[in-house]
Amino acid sequence: MKLLIVDSTTEAQAFCAKRIEAFNQSDMEMLDLKVKLVSERDFMDRVNEADVLVLGSGLGERGTALARQAMSTVPWLHIVMFVTDEAYGGGAFRAAHSAGVRKVFPDSASPLDFLQELVAIHAEFRREGRTREGRVVAITHAKGGVGATSIAAALTEVCSVYHRRTMLWDLDVETRDLSRSLTVNGVEAKVVSAWVNGSREISRESLKDALIPISSDVSVLMPPDRMAESMDLVCHTDGMTLVQRILELSRVLFDVIIVDTAGRMGPATGTILRSADVVLIVIDDTILGLTAVDLYLTFVKTLVGGTDRIVFLVNPYSGALLGVPQIAAELEPAHNLGELPWRLPPVPNDPKAALWPGSGRTLYSMGQKSTRVVLERIAREIGLIDTGTKAPQLPSNGAEGPSSGGWLGKLLGRSGPSRQELSGTRKDVTGGEGKS
Ligand SMILES: Nc1ncnc2c1ncn2[C@@H]1O[C@H](COP(=O)(O)OP(=O)(O)O)[C@@H](O)[C@H]1O
Numbered sequence: 010m011k012l013l014i015v016d017s018t019t020e021a022q023a024f025c026a027k028r029i030e031a032f033n034q035s036d037m038e039m040l041d042l043k044v045k046l047v048s049e050r051d052f053m054d055r056v057n058e059a060d061v062l063v064l065g066s067g068l069g070e071r072g073t074a075l076a077r078q079a080m081s082t083v084p085w086l087h088i089v090m091f092v093t094d095e096a097y098g099g100g101a102f103r104a105a106h107s108a109g110v111r112k113v114f115p116d117s118a119s120p121l122d123f124l125q126e127l128v129a130i131h132a133e134f135r136r137e138g139r140t141r142e143g144r145v146v147a148i149t150h151a152k153g154g155v156g157a158t159s160i161a162a163a164l165t166e167v168c169s170v171y172h173r174r175t176m177l178w179d180l181d182v183e184t185r186d187l188s189r190s191l192t193v194n195g196v197e198a199k200v201v202s203a204w205v206n207g208s209r210e211i212s213r214e215s216l217k218d219a220l221i222p223i224s225s226d227v228s229v230l231m232p233p234d235r236m237a238e239s240m241d242l243v244c245h246t247d248g249m250t251l252v253q254r255i256l257e258l259s260r261v262l263f264d265v266i267i268v269d270t271a272g273r274m275g276p277a278t279g280t281i282l283r284s285a286d287v288v289l290i291v292i293d294d295t296i297l298g299l300t301a302v303d304l305y306l307t308f309v310k311t312l313v314g315g316t317d318r319i320v321f322l323v324n325p326y327s328g329a330l331l332g333v334p335q336i337a338a339e340l341e342p343a344h345n346l347g348e349l350p351w352r353l354p355p356v357p358n359d360p361k362a363a364l365w366p367g368s369g370r371t372l373y374s375m376g377q378k379s380t381r382v383v384l385e386r387i388a389r390e391i392g393l394i395d396t397g398t399k400a401p402q403l404p405s406n407g408a409e410g411p412s413s414g415g416w417l418g419k420l421l422g423r424s425g426p427s428r429q430e431l432s433g434t435r436k437d438v439t440g441g442e443g444k445s
Pocket residue numbers: 150152153154155156157158159160186324356357358359360362363364365366372
């Protein structure tokens with residue numbers, strides 16, 4: 010959010026800006042605050058770039074005239090005005106609000122009141138879709154082995170091909186299937202442990218330190234490197250605040266956030282399912298699979314709090330035992346989800362692509378043409394790539410074997426940014442007196 014602070018003198022501007030310095034770092038990061046100070050003379054040149062205009066008390070009665078002038082040029086601007094404690098009262102309110110100011114504060118107001126107003130403006134921007142915010146897709150399943158991890162990796166590769174900045178979050182703390190399949194590993198996982206045990210704060214900087222870039226657009230966030238922290242993250246209620254912060258920050262840094270929740274239910278996963286834009290439930294077409302989904306849905310529906318964000322993805326076990334309409338017909342009488350959650354096409358069973366783990370590729374680039382087309386359709390349907398964009402040229406299937414690199418190998422080896430480029434040079438990733 011871009012703030013433009015206007016006041017009569019540089020001292021007065023600095024006084025106004027001091028209130029923002031009083032905010033804590035994480036609040037600033039969450040609002041993505043960028044602050045500019047200008048004089049009355051220059052402000053009309055800058056007002057076009059601003060989301061929020063802050064008028065300082067040094068402007069006195071001229072403040073309302075500036076507000077009026079700004080509103081006539083940028084009608085969607087939000088204006089916050091400070092007045093001296095003496096001036097703070099009904100007269101100032103009437104003048105300010107008739108000029109389009111949304112909030113008047115006295116100079117002695119607590120910075121927290123100002124922060125609250127900025128948070129409210131930011132929340133409105135989010136609702137209106139004005140802030141660019143990453144889309145969170147939580148991938149989950151009722152039982153293991155249905156292909157949830159494979160789908161997470163494949164959709165990430167689709168995003169990469171379409172140059173969407175993507176964070177792939179492996180929350181399978183026990184087996185780390187995703188990280189292992191993509192052969193991703195590193196000291197970065199220690200940062201995640203450090204967040205959990207409290208030896209390091211979560212911030213934009215430390216998130217960058219925790220990320221493992223695997224292509225120019227994709228980074229992986231691994232589970233904590235240690236078991237104790239892993240268990241705390243997914244089983245302890247403290248994990249809820251942490252995952253919430255991770256989501257908020259990653260929404261600022263990425264276009265797409267894909268989380269492999271490994272189906273586990275707990276405080277952290279619950280938080281993710283609740284705040285995700287899409288909850289993608291991967292299911293197979295077996296009887297055991299469907300009865301599991303039946304049970305799973307009874308509590309996931311309550312947890313997610315509605316059905317509009319739930320979508321099913323049928324990944325048939327072998328060939329096609331049951332089609333999507335038949336599966337829907339089995340589950341609908343008990344769950345009444347409507348048609349929308351069933352709108353995705355089933356993923357073809359692709360035996361050749363099943364060998365993706367460890368190959369440096371995924372179901373997407375290893376798959377047949379029909380598999381790729383379906384995965385792209387799914388990515389479009391759940392809003393990961395734009396509907397209008399055309400498919401970029403893909404390496405033709407089988408042209409490059411795993412030995413020649415594939416997606417990961419190619420990008421890690423040659424064109425991808427180095428970890429240092431992405432996260433700056435680090436000597437001790439856990440920071441301070443971080444243990445290892
Ligand atoms: N559409 C598919 N075609 C062929 N094999 C698949 C498909 N989807 C998944 N697989 C294979 O099934 C196995 C289990 O998948 P995985 O993604 O680990 O499941 P989950 O995360 O649900 O436990 C993997 O070996 C994977 O390669």
